[in-house]
Amino acid sequence: MPLKIGIPKKNGFTEFVSSYKDPRTNKTHANGFSVDVFCAALTLLPLKVNPEFLPFENEDGESLGTYDDLLKNISVKYDAVVGDVTIMANRVSWADFALSYVDSSVYILSYTANLTAMLTIDQLRPYFNKEGNYSVGYQEGSFVKDFLIQQKNFSESRLRAYSTMTDYHKALSNGSVAAIYDELPYIKLFLRKYGSDYTVDGPILRTNGFGFAFPLDSFLVPLISRAITNVTDGGTMVEIEHKYFGKKQISEVEITRLPEKTPSLDYFNFIGLFIVTGSISLASLLCSEIWRSRRPVQNVPSAGEVNVNGNVPIIDNQVEQQPTTSNQCVENVPSTGEVNITGDVPIIENRVELQPTTSNQSVENVPSTGEVNVSRDVPIIDNQVEPNQRVQSMPSTGEVNVSGDVPVIENQDQLHLTTSN
The missing domain is CATH 3.40.190.10 (Periplasmic binding protein-like II)
Structure with a gap:
């Protein structure tokens, strides 16, 4: 027949x-x-x-x-x-x-692989029941189009027809449509390929299946x-299903469905992230400030005033804490400005260090202008001072004030203290 x-x-x-x-x-x-x-x-x-x-x-x-x-x-x-x-x-x-x-019902398919969808997923149902500018999709040639217009009150201008699973995926992932309405057999087939990025809600319409x-x-x-x-x-149906859909089947109860109330994400959900981020930022700031406070000071200007108190030397344009005993000298004192030194502190190559109270030093090449005030037992020799040494090439102008057991020798004649060699 x-x-x-x-x-x-x-x-x-x-x-x-x-x-x-x-x-x-x-x-x-x-x-x-x-x-x-x-x-x-x-x-x-x-x-x-x-x-x-x-x-x-x-x-x-x-x-x-x-x-x-x-x-x-x-x-x-x-x-x-x-x-x-x-x-x-x-x-x-x-x-x-x-x-x-084949059993069949109409479901809603929504792309949920982005944060925006997660934040608004609990508003999905009321959102689709309201008037808006969003569009929804359906399978080309399906009765679902009439269902959306007649029972869901969608304007036809907001409906988009698609033919393939690839069309579904592109339209949902790029935001061309907010959701796609289709029957369960097609949704199951789609989820086998793209299931990790999608959520299904429904059924919103039960039918009598395929016949x-x-x-x-x-x-x-x-x-x-x-x-x-x-x-x-019988087993014939199972064999046909495996032939076209694979051995791993997705049942209706296994489909990921939206709960009645899915809690949305808000600022409180990220409080832990804020605390961790803030703590790391604060720790980084503190470490940075500590490093800056210990960082050497470079490029001290050649003119101006350097006031040094206590056991703080200036070394190669650097500031470091020095011991209280050393034999240091002063070189390259600037021609202008004032260097005030208190305590047992010498200036060495733009360096200041605390000196012992007894030493043998001399003064050479003191600048022609400016003032060097030395208190306690501190000499200037080659721009340094030591006891029982001589002073060479003293400038014709300027002043050298020496107090304590420090001699000043002019014209290379040596002046001795009461105790010296």
Whole structure:
């Protein structure tokens, strides 16, 4: 018995139904999950049936319309319609359906791999029920479009039709749509590929599943229904599922679903991060200030005043804490400015160190201008002072004030203290 079988022309989700034409024989071949289930049922009929599959397409290979358009032509062009056709109340006026072979309901798919979605995920349901500028998607040719317009009050201008899983992923991830409404079999197939980035909510509409359609009052309806029961209850159905969907199946209860109230993230959720970040920043600042306080002072200017009190020397334009006993000298004292030294402190190559109270030093090349005040037992020799030494090339102008056991010798005559060699 020949049967003309109409099948949908699909560009995506071809795991359910697809077709191709053999160029040598010009015969159309069909395959896919729905086609294999139908063919398995035909083998259980009490009569021999030879199906001829006819895609619902034009001469250019493009679809002639929606699933509803396909079903409306069933009594004119076809003996049956086979594919992922959902059993709907409005469709039973055009065709009779055999027993469902796949359960199906409508779900919402939302991309949740970004922080913004996490922050607003608990507002998902009311958000989609309000008027707004956002758009939502659906599978091209599906009854879901009418469902969104008639029952969800969406404006048609806000609806976007997509054909493939890749289209779904791109539209959701780049924000072209806020969500996609589709049936469970397609959602499960999509989640097997992109599940880690998506969340599913639903069902928002329960249907009677996928079924094979026949002209009204067709005698094949009860025969196919009984055959489908045997296919779905046996191992044949499992083999067909593994062939097209893989061995790991996602059940309805396993689908990630939004809870009734998903707590959103707010500032308090990040308080731990703020504390850690603040502590690290504060510790870094303290370490920086401590390092700066201990860092050598460089490039002391050649003119001006340097006041040194206590045991603090200036060494190679550096400031360091020195011991109280040393034999140091003064070199390159600036020609202008004042150097005031209190305590047992000499100036050495732009360095100041604390000196012992007894030493033998001399004064050479004291600058012609400025004042050097030396108190306690501190000499100036080569710009340094030591007891029992001579003073060479004293300037004609300027003043050297020496107090304590420090001699000043002019014209290379040596003046001795009461105790000296």
